[in-house]
Amino acid sequence: KNQVEQSPQSLIILEGKNCTLQCNYTVSPFSNLRWYKQDTGRGPVSLTIMTFSENTKSNGRYTATLDADTKQSSLHITASQLSDSASYICVVTDRGSTLGRLYFGRGTQLTVWP
Amino acid sequence: EADIYQTPRYLVIGTGKKITLECSQTMGHDKMYWYQQDPGMELHLIHYSYGVNSTEKGDLSSESTVSRIRTEHFPLTLESARPSHTSQYLCASSEYASEDTQYFGPGTRLTVL
Numbered sequence: 001k002n003q004v005e006q007s008p009q010s011l012i013i014l015e016g017k018n019c020t021l022q023c024n025y026t027v028s029p030f031s032n033l034r035w036y037k038q039d040t041g042r043g044p045v046s047l048t049i050m051t052f053s054e055n056t057k058s059n060g061r062y063t064a065t066l067d068a069d070t071k072q073s074s075l076h077i078t079a080s081q082l083s084d085s086a087s088y089i090c091v092v093t094d095r096g097s098t099l100g101r102l103y104f105g106r107g108t109q110l111t112v113w114p
Numbered sequence: 115e116a117d118i119y120q121t122p123r124y125l126v127i128g129t130g131k132k133i134t135l136e137c138s139q140t141m142g143h144d145k146m147y148w149y150q151q152d153p154g155m156e157l158h159l160i161h162y163s164y165g166v167n168s169t170e171k172g173d174l175s176s177e178s179t180v181s182r183i184r185t186e187h188f189p190l191t192l193e194s195a196r197p198s199h200t201s202q203y204l205c206a207s208s209e210y211a212s213e214d215t216q217y218f219g220p221g222t223r224l225t226v227l
Binding site: 004 | 155158159219
């Protein structure tokens with residue numbers, strides 16, 4: 001069964017600290033993996049996208065890694081800011097259908113305290 | 115920021131009412147999608163469209179219906195709202211296949227009393 005699991009479910013850190021969010025997936029065949037940021041009451045916004053051959057992708061203070069062999073990804077946030085408080089969603093796309101179906105994780109709720 | 119809009123942002127209605135959630139995008143994207151999201155849960159695809167006059171049901175069974183008469187417009191309708199329809203509804207679009215990055219609207223928070 002194709003699934004996307006994220007951990008931790010929630011995380012509280014102090015402003016300026018770093019953190020790492022995890023995503024494990026069983027989706028096969030794999031097409032790409034995205035990390036989205038969803039602010040409360042808003043729609044998700046894409047942060048990074050990685051295909052099978054990419055190991056690392058950065059977007060400012062956000063760095064995503066992908067290990068396609070172990071089917072794991074992480075999102076590392078450096079020098080956190082209050083505006084980083086949001087839900088971070090891991091989304092994996094398969095290439096086994098014409099639709100290119102997306103599998104969503106439940107997200108990690110990150111809270112950054114001053 | 116993506117040019118995709120949803121109205122209303124919040125809606126509280128009584129059981130049995132007919133409602134239409136609006137979604138418009140100005141990016142000229144062919145593909146559009148409707149997702150349902152409950153708090154702390156993953157997004158579930160309820161409808162999608164490949165282009166004008168094309169609509170398909172998604173993975174999650176929904177009593178809602180959609181239409182795609184114009185490229186930029188993808189409204190979702192509930193003929194008779196029930197409390198079980200209370201949820202957040204997110205509209206998205208992508209340029210080609212769903213493998214492309216999807217751009218999401220701000221969502222409509224629906225509460226049915």
